[in-house]
Amino acid sequence: MKPAASTRAHLHHSPFLQGLLPFNSSQLPRDIIAGLTLAALGIPEVMGYTKISGTPTVTGLYTILLPLVAFAVLGASRQLVVAADSATAAILAGTLTTVAALGSKEYIGLTSTVALTVAVMLVIARIFRLGFLADFLSRSALIGFLTGVGVQVAAGELAGLLGLAKQGHGPVMQLVSVAQRVAEANYPTTLLSLAVLAVIIGCKRLVPHAPGALIAVIGSIVASGVFKFAAHGIAVTGEVPGGLPSLFVPPLHMSEINQVLATAASCFIVIIAQSAATARAYATRNNERGDDNADIIGLAAANAVAAFTGTFVVNGSPTKTEIIDDAGGRTQVAHLTTAVIVLLVLLFLTRPLSLMPAAVLSAIVFLIGVKLIDVKGMAELFRMQKDEFVVALLAAGVVVFADVMHGILAAVVLSLIAHARHSYRLRTRVLTRGPTGHWIPHHVEPNLLAAPGIVIYRFEADLFYANTGRFTEEVLKLVNEASVPLRWVVIDATEISNIDYTAGKTLLQLGAELDQRGLGIAVVAVPAGVRHELERYRALRVSGAHREIFETVDAAIDALRDLSPPAWAAAPDADQPR
Known part of the structure; x- marks a missing residue:
């Protein structure tokens, strides 16, 4: 890293000659x-x-x-x-x-x-x-x-x-x-x-x-x-x-x-x-x-x-x-x-x-x-990230066996596919409390409870149209395959910073489904932007339901440990924004 003195270059604010001024005679x-x-x-x-x-x-x-x-x-x-x-x-x-x-x-x-x-x-x-x-x-x-x-x-x-x-x-x-x-x-x-x-x-x-x-x-x-x-x-x-x-x-x-x-x-x-x-x-x-x-x-x-x-x-x-x-x-x-x-x-x-x-x-x-x-770069990709090595190999192959124009198009498309694939194949976890009181993440399996009747599901990516199916499938798996009675499903949305329209509708539908089963749903540590989106979609504000947004997992457990969700029947239009 060069000395901080080099930042003098940014004292020049003109849209022109930014690469030349200020002039340094010693350089x-x-x-x-x-x-x-x-x-x-x-x-x-x-x-x-x-x-x-x-x-x-x-x-x-x-x-x-x-x-x-x-x-x-x-x-x-x-x-x-x-x-x-x-x-x-x-x-x-x-x-x-x-x-x-x-x-x-x-x-x-x-x-x-x-x-x-x-x-x-x-x-x-x-x-x-x-x-x-x-x-x-x-x-x-x-x-x-x-x-x-x-x-x-x-x-x-x-x-x-x-x-x-x-x-x-x-x-x-x-x-x-x-x-x-x-x-x-x-x-x-x-x-x-x-x-x-x-x-x-x-x-x-x-x-x-x-x-x-x-x-x-x-x-x-x-x-x-x-x-x-x-x-x-x-x-x-x-x-x-x-x-x-x-x-x-x-x-x-x-x-x-x-x-x-x-x-x-x-x-x-x-x-x-x-x-x-x-x-x-x-x-x-x-x-x-x-x-x-x-x-x-x-x-x-x-x-x-x-x-x-x-x-x-x-x-x-x-x-x-x-x-x-x-x-x-x-x-x-x-x-x-x-x-x-x-x-x-x-x-x-x-x-x-x-x-x-x-x-x-x-x-x-x-x-x-x-x-x-770039043999070194390709070898490093193969050693460290084999899925990205495949992307690089495919891009190179298109250039060699087709032409350069299709190669650059393939490179862009493969980059976007890799991003979408990463967002789709995200990491999800179920949290339980360890002997020392810290939260321990597990692969998504039923009967892993954070407290009696409470399961915490963490989703570690933005929620959008391509991964909402997995979100719904895994939450319902935790509910359907549980061998012990559940009262609350807590969504740890710490890593979610955006929810698109499809995901918002999916949350409404999932909320209605849990309502009909007599289960409560709560969300933890949602960033301000997502809180606004959730409220706009009314995903957490269905009439008659006790749903809250908590700042931490501990706060959610403390509030819900001894609280049973009220009995309600989902309103006919519960899955519609109001």
Whole structure:
């Protein structure tokens, strides 16, 4: 945990420049070094993402120029890096190819249209304060989704590593295609790919802070120029346009609108979930207070700028944010430093980039894909929470065997199912008093009494339409299977904070049923909000019945121990609200 002094960042209340102000001159050198480090590691990475997204190499550089500046000015997070991302790049390539050929002018235009659509969705999300939507993609589903994306990305680059044309739809067919054509591999390209992989992996293991990808890129460019790689059958990147990006109005044709909206919605979900999770993690690490809704404005501005400068969707990047944090960057000054370096590259260094072998980008992207395959996370889920491991495995499987868009939809749906399943398969208990006077919880079984004639049933979740059946079934089980006379059923509702309409009606019906059997019903320690709901539904206020809400279980037992419920017959309309 960083010292509390870092909370000075929150003395600045302007909606702009929250990631930059207040300015700390002593932090400036570290922010600049962090920005240089991000440029060194991030430039090859975002160029690699263009192989995933199917767009020109220069569009990767565009994602860490003006979008980076837009988020620095309008976002709230002081560390979140917003740029090209493998997950959203894979969504573009996996969905837009149904309406335009990968890499075509129409396809590139559509990627910008999707970025603009995402920006509009983010603005709507901010207006309605929908930052909480990030919570609806569970960590386990996100692990599975990104693992599936990693498999898809890595499998898609195997052909490029061997100098083969990419064939086959989906990771499985691409692997089969490479296996069938491995004898046709271009040996110089294969050797170059192995050398690049060795440099990057070797730097990571032996000199962790060395920019292995940048060393590989510079080395391969120099070697390409000296030894004329293109003349020896090694494919190179080719011309990379220099200068600032041109202003661009994204096109949209009505025949493509459904696909654009579906693709943008998938990207929107990933951006909301991944950006918020990353920003929160680093705000907590540095003892700062995050603001999801303010970050949404920064993300919207970054995607709008991306759209109008002819590039594709940008997202909060966990890997690039970690680069900044590890290098000592603590404000968006680091990000602006990176943008300046990218500007210099675009103005003066695009010609050398044209000599870069295509296999270098394939190697970089292949390692990105491998890194996304979260073996450690999947193993931890299997060890600690097997049901959530199944969720992660299913999400990964949908990405691998179907496509990325259905994968993100599956991740969201599986997250909601897991939540509903947890709420449905909740813990319920019957309480009895132990020898020391403390209350002891037991599995729900009849004849476990808290006092003569009194049974206490604890329900440890909100009461809603999906679990009211279990609530009623277990209460009636305690009543029907009791071998000793019962007088009172006490509901310990300490853990209930909400009761929906279906549950309210169920309580009315259950109350009427117990009334007819001559049993009393009472509730313990209900929060104020639920007390209001119970009274609104009249679940505890049936005419003629003695029903109370007690603050504690002990208070309920003391009040009801020697009290018998009055004899009454349920009124004909007792189960109707009045």
